[in-house]
Amino acid sequence: MKILSIETSCDETSVAIVxxxxxILTNRIYSQIDIHQKYGGVVPEIASRNHVTKLxxxxxxxxxxxxxxxxxxxxxxxxxxxGLVGALLIGLSTAKAIAYSLGKPLxxxxxxxxxxxxxxxxxxxxxxxxxxxxxxxxxxxxVLVEDxxxxxxxxxxxxxxxxxxxxxxxxxxxxxxxxxxxxxAAAQNGNPDAIPFPRVLLDKTKYDFSFxxxxxxxxxxxxxxxxxxxxxxxxxxxxxxxxxxxEVLVIKTIACAKSIGMxxxxxxxxxxxxSLLRQMMGKAATDEGMTLHYPDPxxxxxxxxxxxxMAYYNYINGEESDLSLNGIPGLKIGTRQ
Amino acid sequence: MNTLTIxxxxxxxxxxxxxxxxxxxxxxINHQKKHSExxxxxxxxxxxxxxxxxxxxxxxxxxxxxxxxxxxRIGMATVKGFAQALNKPVVGVSTLESLAMNIPFADxxxxxxxxxxxxxxxxxxxxxxxxxxxxxxxxxxxxxDDLIAFLKTKNETIYFLGDGLPRFSESLLxxxxxSRIVPNYLNMNxxxxxxxxxxxxxxxxxxxxxxxxxxxxxxxxxxxxxKK
Numbered sequence: 098m099k100i101l102s103i104e105t106s107c108d109e110t111s112v113a114i115v116x117x118x119x120x121i122l123t124n125r126i127y128s129q130i131d132i133h134q135k136y137g138g139v140v141p142e143i144a145s146r147n148h149v150t151k152l153x154x155x156x157x158x159x160x161x162x163x164x165x166x167x168x169x170x171x172x173x174x175x176x177x178x179x180g181l182v183g184a185l186l187i188g189l190s191t192a193k194a195i196a197y198s199l200g201k202p203l204x205x206x207x208x209x210x211x212x213x214x215x216x217x218x219x220x221x222x223x224x225x226x227x228x229x230x231x232x233x234x235x236x237x238x239x240v241l242v243e244d245x246x247x248x249x250x251x252x253x254x255x256x257x258x259x260x261x262x263x264x265x266x267x268x269x270x271x272x273x274x275x276x277x278x279x280x281x282a283a284a285q286n287g288n289p290d291a292i293p294f295p296r297v298l299l300d301k302t303k304y305d306f307s308f309x310x311x312x313x314x315x316x317x318x319x320x321x322x323x324x325x326x327x328x329x330x331x332x333x334x335x336x337x338x339x340x341x342x343x344e345v346l347v348i349k350t351i352a353c354a355k356s357i358g359m360x361x362x363x364x365x366x367x368x369x370x371x372s373l374l375r376q377m378m379g380k381a382a383t384d385e386g387m388t389l390h391y392p393d394p395x396x397x398x399x400x401x402x403x404x405x406x407m408a409y410y411n412y413i414n415g416e417e418s419d420l421s422l423n424g425i426p427g428l429k430i431g432t433r434q
Numbered sequence: 435m436n437t438l439t440i441x442x443x444x445x446x447x448x449x450x451x452x453x454x455x456x457x458x459x460x461x462x463i464n465h466q467k468k469h470s471e472x473x474x475x476x477x478x479x480x481x482x483x484x485x486x487x488x489x490x491x492x493x494x495x496x497x498x499x500x501x502x503x504x505x506x507r508i509g510m511a512t513v514k515g516f517a518q519a520l521n522k523p524v525v526g527v528s529t530l531e532s533l534a535m536n537i538p539f540a541d542x543x544x545x546x547x548x549x550x551x552x553x554x555x556x557x558x559x560x561x562x563x564x565x566x567x568x569x570x571x572x573x574x575x576x577x578x579d580d581l582i583a584f585l586k587t588k589n590e591t592i593y594f595l596g597d598g599l600p601r602f603s604e605s606l607l608x609x610x611x612x613s614r615i616v617p618n619y620l621n622m623n624x625x626x627x628x629x630x631x632x633x634x635x636x637x638x639x640x641x642x643x644x645x646x647x648x649x650x651x652x653x654x655x656x657x658x659x660x661k662k
Binding site: 140143148150193197420421 | 503507509520
């Protein structure tokens with residue numbers, strides 16, 4: 098079964114064709130990063146304007162690359178939340194019109210469930226259950242994937258998403274947008290033990306995260322230095338900040354896996370590209386006799402292939418959307434409306 | 435030639451099917467902006483009640499702007515999707531000229547006014563000549579006082595319509611004595627009015643490819659406008 102999928106929840110316009118939820122036939126991604134860079138973050142109206150202009154081209158590219166026509170496609174998958182509502186509606190409106198024109202099923206997909214499904218594309222043998230750490234610009238969640246349709250949120254950020262903290266700190270350090278890769282690169286040349294930023298572990302028996310306190314600590318440190326007219330080494334700040342985030346993510350994830358007796362851990366979302374996270378989570382998992390999975394960087398960022406994978410599992414489990422499917426900016430994991 | 439025209443540029447969601455013989459059907463929903471939920475269902479009903487399927491549509495019409503940015507894109511993304519899936523051409527028409535088409539026998543100037551927020555209006559000026567719509571002012575975004583000053587120089591009866599009336603009708607009537615407000619049932623967007631223009635242009639071969647047709651925002655985004 099070939100599913101053409103569309104993802105426009107933020108600033109990537111992406112179209113993929115995925116076979117049986119596992120095999121990528123094409124995964125075209127048009128990134129608007131350079132357009133939003135000069136504003137220091139994603140501008141929703143500009144993102145939406147670019148989606149509506151680019152999407153038809155990206156669909157054509159995907160068809161061309163896969164040597165398929167729309168007639169060869171068996172269903173249309175589309176992200177319907179969470180995300181920027183105006184941006185979601187572009188993919189959604191187009192997906193509905195194409196599905197209706199072809200007389201093929203329309204399948205709404207939860208963006209975070211899509212991120213998790215990126216692991217199904219990377220590891221053809223991977224089956225639930227497993228625990229997933231989903232970390233991106235908009236999300237920080239620990240999700241137990243019991244089966245293809247049952248997602249249980251065991252922990253979540255109570256304030257900022259991890260990627261949001263990376264963006265903010267990167268901006269104040271003058272390292273640019275997006276913050277994840279910028280901090281990662283600067284940290285390579287910095288000392289992670291230079292500044293003892295706090296590790297916010299909250300209640301040790303729970304698996305929620307908080308990054309706003311850490312963010313404030315970094316800002317206070319920078320302000321203090323400025324008041325005293327002292328120089329700051331941005332690489333040291335980046336490395337120390339990054340270590341404080343990653344340590345917490347690793348501690349919480351491993352503790353959560355242990356508490357439920359889970360031996361398989363996956364990571365998903367843009368922040369799971371972070372080199373220190375991959376390295377430290379890998380070591381911690383090995384020490385505990387656990388297996389760690391994470392997709393290639395291209396499947397960690399927002400992309401339509403992951404939506405196509407999840408759409409397949411929604412469909413074979415009897416989930417088909419109707420023409421009233423709406424974009425829902427705050428769609429909760431495991432829900433559809 | 436069957437045309438299907440969509441207008442989601444304002445609070446009104448409206449869809450019409452027209453061909454050379456007749457208006458096959460029209461749907462106007464003037465109640466809450468839930469275009470994303472309602473649009474495809476309205477199209478589906480209209481087609482089936484009209485004894486047609488989406489494959490029977492030869493040209494897709496879209497009211498491309500000005501109007502609500504999100505609304506424009508819902509309609510545009512839908513039309514692009516149809517045209518791409520079915521490999522059919524598209525005709526984009528202005529929200530303001532479509533509104534003017536609501537009152538073809540008006541004996542003066544027609545001035546649609548849309549609420550563009552910030553005390554501004556999306557507006558244009560038109561009149562009918564031998565049954566054809568003629569444009570007297572390009573679609574613009576302007577202060578209401580500037581519009582009144584411009585209209586005063588015309589010295590003609592002016593017919594106002596559009597969703598800017600609740601906000602602007604008082605100043606318009608005061609600024610342009612002798613002008614008229616078009617009654618409620620004719621002063622909102624109707625896809626049949628846009629569809630008449632779509633059909634006319636399609637018959638003349640004035641169509642666009644689905645990759646070329648674009649929303650007509652007039653205004654840049656707020657971020658672009660205020661970029662230092």
